[in-house]
Amino acid sequence: MNIAKALEALVDRCVDVIARDELATRLAEGRPLRVKLGIDPSGPLLHLGHAVVLRKLRQFQDLGHQAILIVGDFTARIGDPTGLSTSRKPRTQAEISADMQTYAAQAALILDVEKAVVRYNSEWLAPISFADVIRLSARVTVARMLERDDFSKRFKSGVPIGLHEFLYPLSQAYDSVATQADVELGGTEQLFNLLMGRRLQEEEGQRPQICMTLPILEGTDGVQRMGKSLDNYIALQDEPSVMFGKVMSIPDQLIARYWQLATTRPKPEYEAIERDMQANELSARDSKVQLAAEIVRLYHGPALARSAHDHFEKTVVRKELPDDMPCLPLPPDEASLMLGPLLVKLGWAASNREAARLVRQGAIKVDGKRIDDEKHRESSWRDKVLQKGNHQFARLGAEQKR
Amino acid sequence: MNIAKALEALVDRCVDVIARDELATRLAEGRPLRVKLGIDPSGPLLHLGHAVVLRKLRQFQDLGHQAILIVGDFTARIGDPTGLSTSRKPRTQAEISADMQTYAAQAALILDVEKAVVRYNSEWLAPISFADVIRLSARVTVARMLERDDFSKRFKSGVPIGLHEFLYPLSQAYDSVATQADVELGGTEQLFNLLMGRRLQEEEGQRPQICMTLPILEGTDGVQRMGKSLDNYIALQDEPSVMFGKVMSIPDQLIARYWQLATTRPKPEYEAIERDMQANELSARDSKVQLAAEIVRLYHGPALARSAHDHFEKTVVRKELPDDMPCLPLPPDEASLMLGPLLVKLGWAASNREAARLVRQGAIKVDGKRIDDEKHRESSWRDKVLQKGNHQFARLGAEQKR
Known part of the structure; x- marks a missing residue:
């Protein structure tokens, strides 16, 4: 691939x-560029939101460049120094390594992890002295820090910002110095931190890294950014039929954006799809089915993508039962159980309260019939087919039929 | 001295x-309290402005408490990390030690320096790691830092604040933790830093130090704070007659304040003096002469104070020549010299420009006659008496007469 073409694909x-011409210059040097991505292995579920940046990194890899994954273990080991957050306890080296294995297993669905370099930033941050911290801090002003979007909002609304929080972007910036990054990738919300790395490298006499940010992908709700806590995510390791169904559940106005950000299609192709949809030459429905098939193919290959598609057509479109259904064991007292507590026992709901909510929302069917009373009983649940939403099926207390 | 009386004298x-009752409690413990004062030995000229706090420290010493002088060598060794200031170059250990000797020689005029402990804060700050800095920084918020008067003003007016500047109050606060200070003294502008030390001690599980601030003394101009750069200072090591003359030069409205802040008079006495002056039972003129004599006595003893007083009466009040006058050697070409260049040769002016200014201001007399032309010549300068202002006399090119 010639440089102009590579540049086009990479941007x-x-x-x-920042800046495109610098990227062109470095590509022209003909050496493997050092492409840095800071990762957080502590939230070990990777989803299509993470994939946007990871696929960009993979693109660099495919062009012969060096992917460098930076694990922020230095701050992870400190935990939350204010002691206010119980969720940010200090993590041990063993925990961080375990996290990293889970992370790598998922990232391998996109990256060539064998060729990626993994660096733990405690390697260079732990030995830094107070005097070094003062010298580094002198490179940046308080006003500049307060320009960062989240800091600015909190400062204006009086939400406390711990002084240590100002040191974190600085550490991340120093990671770029330590690894002599040519390029750093991140989501758009990382632009400030990326630019700080660029600036610090320059101050330390290095060539400033090129900063490339990628869009934040909306979740299946079509509103908020995809995230684990919002339950609007499509995990890279979701089962093919679940993944297919989740893509089918996104609102139509998100289809073009998913074509752009959740597939590997080059620009002319995803733009053509969008044009066709706008011109009504491609229906939203058809486009979405193709999109779902394409995304499942990326993570599970063509065969499983095809069967996920079939499964969807059969169970959702034609409302038939799927061929393969797990069998859930029933408790001995099953006959006395009401639907709500049964869902909890089976692990389909976390609490009676959630079970009741699911049932009342009409999400639960028994033998294909919607049940809207969580106190519903059957003389026996054995052999009944339980269904949650469009994609989750199970046969109760029977041998799995296949 | 009983505790109530000691408390009264100390406050x-x-x-x-902050807080008075805590000070009472600690005094009641009957042990020597650790009283901390941060000093900057790099500006080695001590004046009456410094004396305000030093005398408070001496008071603690006289009551049997432990004075701890903290030298901020840690930041001095770093210098100005922005590299913007040439005046704040990194200082070597040798330079800092030399500064400290100069400092101690002057401080000895007030403190019992033999009994004071001198600690260099690099002892505990140099070994601090980045992780420690993060933990310390987490104790304070950005908003709290920006409340400090100078930071607040600079932030509002857009004058850059380097992030490292936020780390300095934190280091000073940590000095209190490291030395387990019971009390910290400072000028009023130090209140923020002192309180931060108090807070940090508490967070680190120590008893919080008592913070005591003292007023900032105005210089002889009566307007700005006394400072070396403003040439409005009275140095602790000023010659008796110079010191006497400088005190006599302060504006009348400052007399009461100097009685309070530049002498060791207890409160009832300096208040009585102020009342007498307000009631016109003591003239400003008499009060000022007594004040000058008292201040000179504090630094030079009663004998030299008396002769300084006599000198002042003779030369300023009665315009006579002083008994003791230094003799300045004349250059061989003295007859050809104009007054301006002569002043430069004699070291009374730094440049021809300054000499011309002095002459035109009417500060220079030759044999008691004011000369206002810097080009003035004499057929010979030998044996002439040169006078600058009210206090500086010299006989030219003759043996010293006494």
């Missing part, structure tokens, strides 16, 4: 590229 | 005492 999908 | 002259 595609990016929101910021 | 006298203070602006803030």
